[in-house]
Each structure stands twice: as structure tokens, then as C-alpha cells.
Amino acid sequence: MPSREQLMKFLPWISTPVLIVVILAAWKLAVSLGVSRYTLPPPGEVWAALLELMRRPDVWTVHMRTTLVEAVAGFGIGLFSGVIVGAVLGRVVWLERAVRPMVVALQVIPKVALVPLFVIWFGFGMTSKVIIAAILAFFPIMLNVLLGVRSVDPGHRDVMTSLNAGRWQTFWALEFHSTLPYVFAGMEVGIVFAVIGAIVGEYLGGNEGLGFLVVDTLNALNAPELYAVIVLLAVLGYLLFFAVNVAKRLMIPWHESVSLKDIT
Amino acid sequence: MTQQGLKATGTPDIAAERAGGQTSVEAPAELELVGVSKEFHSRSGSVVALKDVNLTIRRREFVALVGRSGCGKTTMLRILAGLTHATRGNVLAGGRPLWRDGGRDPETVGRLGIVFQDAHLFPWYSVEENIALPLKLRGVGKAERLARAHELCALVGLSGFERSYPRELSGGMRQRAAIARALSYRPGVLLMDEPFGALDALTREKMNLELQSLALASESTVVLVTHSIREAVFLADRVVLLSPRPGRIRSITEVDFPRPRPLEVEAEPRFQEIVRTLRRQLDEET
Numbered sequence: 238m239p240s241r242e243q244l245m246k247f248l249p250w251i252s253t254p255v256l257i258v259v260i261l262a263a264w265k266l267a268v269s270l271g272v273s274r275y276t277l278p279p280p281g282e283v284w285a286a287l288l289e290l291m292r293r294p295d296v297w298t299v300h301m302r303t304t305l306v307e308a309v310a311g312f313g314i315g316l317f318s319g320v321i322v323g324a325v326l327g328r329v330v331w332l333e334r335a336v337r338p339m340v341v342a343l344q345v346i347p348k349v350a351l352v353p354l355f356v357i358w359f360g361f362g363m364t365s366k367v368i369i370a371a372i373l374a375f376f377p378i379m380l381n382v383l384l385g386v387r388s389v390d391p392g393h394r395d396v397m398t399s400l401n402a403g404r405w406q407t408f409w410a411l412e413f414h415s416t417l418p419y420v421f422a423g424m425e426v427g428i429v430f431a432v433i434g435a436i437v438g439e440y441l442g443g444n445e446g447l448g449f450l451v452v453d454t455l456n457a458l459n460a461p462e463l464y465a466v467i468v469l470l471a472v473l474g475y476l477l478f479f480a481v482n483v484a485k486r487l488m489i490p491w492h493e494s495v496s497l498k499d500i501t
Numbered sequence: 502m503t504q505q506g507l508k509a510t511g512t513p514d515i516a517a518e519r520a521g522g523q524t525s526v527e528a529p530a531e532l533e534l535v536g537v538s539k540e541f542h543s544r545s546g547s548v549v550a551l552k553d554v555n556l557t558i559r560r561r562e563f564v565a566l567v568g569r570s571g572c573g574k575t576t577m578l579r580i581l582a583g584l585t586h587a588t589r590g591n592v593l594a595g596g597r598p599l600w601r602d603g604g605r606d607p608e609t610v611g612r613l614g615i616v617f618q619d620a621h622l623f624p625w626y627s628v629e630e631n632i633a634l635p636l637k638l639r640g641v642g643k644a645e646r647l648a649r650a651h652e653l654c655a656l657v658g659l660s661g662f663e664r665s666y667p668r669e670l671s672g673g674m675r676q677r678a679a680i681a682r683a684l685s686y687r688p689g690v691l692l693m694d695e696p697f698g699a700l701d702a703l704t705r706e707k708m709n710l711e712l713q714s715l716a717l718a719s720e721s722t723v724v725l726v727t728h729s730i731r732e733a734v735f736l737a738d739r740v741v742l743l744s745p746r747p748g749r750i751r752s753i754t755e756v757d758f759p760r761p762r763p764l765e766v767e768a769e770p771r772f773q774e775i776v777r778t779l780r781r782q783l784d785e786e787t
Contacts, residue, residue: 398584399582401610490666491625
């Protein structure tokens with residue numbers, strides 16, 4: 238008899254196919270009940286469109302690649318600047334107080350509304366999309382790092398003080414490790430936001446990327462292919478999130494958010 | 502030391518002087534509190550946590566600080582450890598002031614090992630890395646400090662758990678790892694703030710026996726803060742009773758059962774009499 242833990246481990250591998258089958262069945266049912274083909278093409282047609290899409294080399298070498306590069310570059314910039322700004326604002330209390338109203342104002346602006354501005358400033362090329370992705374990824378990462386820098390356990394600080402630890406020793410043995418889980422929490426949100434930023438940027442301008450492909454297929458009223466592009470986007474987003482998650486498991490295996498079973 | 506089991510008086514200062522005078526022939530002073538006062542200021546006003554405390558702790562002596570919560574015993578320990586600055590007075594360690602030119606004297610602090618109420622292990626380090634951390638900070642090489650960590654794991658009964666993360670350990674094991682960390686650099690003085698407060702009674706009893714043999718084996722001076730009078734009397738050469746608001750020394754009681762003491766010592770009438778007397782003193786405050 239497998240134990241409860243073993244069952245829990247295998248549960249997603251069983252439940253996911255079951256859920257996919259249930260969704261596909263509901264989808265087929267809706268189609269057979271007479272929903273318009275333009276609204277909801279049957280799963281078979283979408284599957285065929287997906288296969289065809291995947292056979293087109295330009296989908297990989299141009300569109301997928303463009304979106305991937307934009308999202309990853311934007312995420313990288315957002316991560317780098319988010320960690321630095323978050324760490325500085327976390328440590329320099331007066332500066333954080335001084336800029337807090339501005340930060341809050343920037344946060345509550347729906348940043349997607351700024352996309353047309355960036356297109357005007359940086360053109361229809363990749364730059365504007367990278368910048369949008371970077372800005373969307375920046376905020377969750379920066380805010381998490383700010384919180385992380387301030388959340389160092391005072392008891393741990395006492396330990397370092399009682400051991401005569403110097404400034405850099407305290408940073409490397411304590412503050413760095415203690416902030417890492419916050420960085421990864423921000424990264425997991427940030428990578429998703431970066432993909433959103435890249436795609437929304439592509440909606441508004443340019444002729445490359447999966448976001449452009451979405452608009453293109455929509456204009457052609459090619460519903461099956463539109464669905465197929467969305468599937469590709471889902472796969473892209475999932476793979477990027479998975480990469481961040483793997484990095485987290487490798488970097489902070491000790492943290493509560495990483496299951497003990499994964500490390501032993 | 503006299504064979505008399507109990508020596509306690511109501512007047513704090515006289516008791517302190519007398520107790521200090523009696524042990525001075527045996528060993529030099531390890532730690533001294535000289536006229537230490539501590540005030541905390543907050544928006545609602547200031548609180549006198551400690552008022553004019555004088556205490557001399559001799560080398561290899563085991564001193565327990567007991568008292569109700571809020572009597573300043575943790576503050577006193579933090580001042581001894583150099584983690585909190587006294588408002589007035591100073592701490593002498595081996596005759597040298599702990600605070601000099603506004604900073605802590607690193608050499609003096611290096612002779613102190615501190616065990617906190619919570620283990621405060623670093624969750625990102627394995628048990629051996631946690632224990633070896635003080636040595637790493639002192640620039641000891643990796644092979645040497647891990648060898649020392651393994652030696653200490655064996656000493657505190659954590660063999661086989663060297664590579665475990667703290668979250669995989671029980672509360673008692675974590676506290677033992679924290680003690681091993683404090684012992685790693687052979688500090689000479691162990692300052693412990695209710696190290697077993699969060700443990701169940703049975704584990705606590707076992708840890709007390711282990712702490713007793715550790716202290717003797719490492720020839721350490723120990724200052725232990727506890728709220729358990731029984732624990733204090735069982736472990737300590739002298740029990741310092743603090744009374745609150747403002748925190749000051751109420752009495753100092755000598756317990757002269759030879760160390761190490763077996764658990765059976767608690768059944769002796771003399772032991773129970775000391776516990777009763779201390780409890781009465783504690784009750785008189787309310």
C-alpha cells in the first residue's frame with residue numbers, strides 16, 4: 238500500500254490528464270450544442286492548426302524567439318534593477334520614505350496603459366517590448382526585495398553581533414541568504430508579468446512575436462489558429478515559470494516553500 | 502566552600518558582597534557588573550529595567566539568574582553579553598571593560614558564548630555549517646572547522662545529523678546545535694537565556710544533565726537565566742534572585758552540593774528547603 242505522501246506526490250500526474258479530458262469533453266459538448274465556430278472551434282480543428290503552426294519554421298525562429306528574447310531580456314533587466322532598488326530602499330529608510338508616494342503612484346497606474354507611450358518613444362521594434370516587460374517585472378521583484386531586506390530576524394542579528402561579525406560577514410552569512418526567498422517570490426511573479434508585458438507590447442506594434450501572431454490570426458478571423466497561438470503562449474509562460482522554480486529549488490533548498498521531499 | 506547548604510538573606514547588597522567575598526579566595530573574577538543600571542525609553546515613558554546592580558561571577562562558577570518575567574534577568578544577560586548597552590555602569594570581563602570608546606571590545610566579546618531562548622540557527626546552513634559558523638567568521642579553514650563541528654555534534658548527541666537542515670530537527674536537537682555553536686570557539690564563558698524554556702519537562706531534565714557535564718568538561722563559567730527555581734538550584738553554584746520594577750538583586754543563595762549532581766539530589770531535604778526558601782522570597786513580592 239503506498240503511503241499518503243507517495244499518493245500526494247503522484248496526484249498531479251493523475252489529476253492533470255483527468256482535468257484535461259474533462260475540459261476537452263466540455264469543450265466538445267459546447268461545440269455540439271451549436272456555439273459558433275468563430276467563437277469556439279472544435280478541439281480537433283485547434284489541434285490541427287497547432288500541428289500546422291508548429292511545422293512552420295518562422296513560428297519558432299521568428300515569433301517564438303522574439304517573444305522569448307523580449308520576455309527574458311525584460312525579466313533580466315527587471316530582476317537586476319529590482320534587486321538593487323529594493324535593497325537600497327530597504328536599507329536607506331529616509332530615501333524609502335521620500336519616494337514612497339511616487340512608488341505607490343507608479344504601482345497603481347495600470348502599466349499596460351503606458352505601452353503606447355513606449356511604442357512612441359522606442360519604436361515598433363524589440364526595445365519597446367523589452368522595456369515594457371522589464372517595468373512589469375520590476376515592481377513585484379523590487380517590492381519583495383524591499384520587504385526581504387527589512388525582514389531579517391533580529392535574533393539572527395544578535396547571533397552575528399555576539400560573534401563579532403563584521404559588516405560584510407553579516408551580509409554574506411545572514412542578509413543575503415535571508416533575502417533570497419523574497420527575491421525568488423518576486424521572480425516567480427515577475428517572470429509571468431514579463432511575458433504579459435512582451436505580448437501586450439506586440440499587440441500594439443511590430444510584426445514579430447506570438448502577440449503579433451495573435452492579432453494577425455484575429456484579423457484573419459482564423460479562430461483555430463488563434464487558439465493554437467494561445468496554447469503556444471501558455472507553454473512558453475509555463476516553461477519560463479518552471480525555469481525560475483527550478484532555480485529556486487537549487488538555490489534555496491532549505492526554505493519552507495521548497496518541499497522537504499525534493500531535497501532528501 | 503562551607504558545608505552549609507543554604508545561605509540567603511533578604512537584603513540584596515549585603516548578600517551580594519558576602520557571597521562575592523566568600524568565593525573570591527577560589528578563583529579570579531570572570532565577569533563583573535559594576536553599578537549597572539538600564540532604562541528603556543518609549544513614548545509611554547521610561548522604565549527602569551535594572552537599578553544599580555553589582556555582581557561578581559568567578560571563573561568556572563555556575564550562576565543562575567531567576568525571577569518573575571519582567572524582572573530584568575534577560576536584560577542583565579544581554580548586558581553581560583554586550584548586546585545591550587547599560588545606561589550606567591560597566592561590565593568587566595577578566596578585569597577589562599566590555600565597552601570601550603563607545604564600542605564593544607572584540608577580544609572580550611570573543612570570550613563569551615551565547616545561547617538564546619530560541620536556537621536561532623540559520624535555516625540556510627546545515628547543522629555542521631551552523632556549528633562551524635563562528636569558526637568561519639574567525640577565518641578557520643574549512644577542513645578544520647568541519648572537524649570541530651563533527652566533534653561537537655558527537656559531544657551534544659547530534660551525530661548523524663551533521664548534514665540536516667535545522668527545520669528537520671526537533672526543538673531539543675536545535676537547542677543542542679545552538680549550544681554546540683556557542684561552544685565551537687571554546688569561549689570560556691557561556692551565557693544562556695532560558696535555553697530550555699520551550700522544551701517539554703522530560704527533555705529539559707535530560708538537557709540539564711547534559712549541560713551540567715558539558716560545563717564541567719569544558720571548564721566553562723556559566724550564567725543561566727531561567728524561570729524555574731528547581732532548575733536553577735539543581736544546576737547552579739549560586740542562585741541570584743532578581744526582583745522587578747526596578748530590577749535589582751533580591752538575594753544570592755549558595756548551593757553547595759558538589760557538581761556534577763545526580764537527579765536524586767532533588768529528593769534531598771536540604772535541596773527542597775533551598776527551593777522552598779527561594780519560592781517564598783519570590784512570592785513575597787506580590
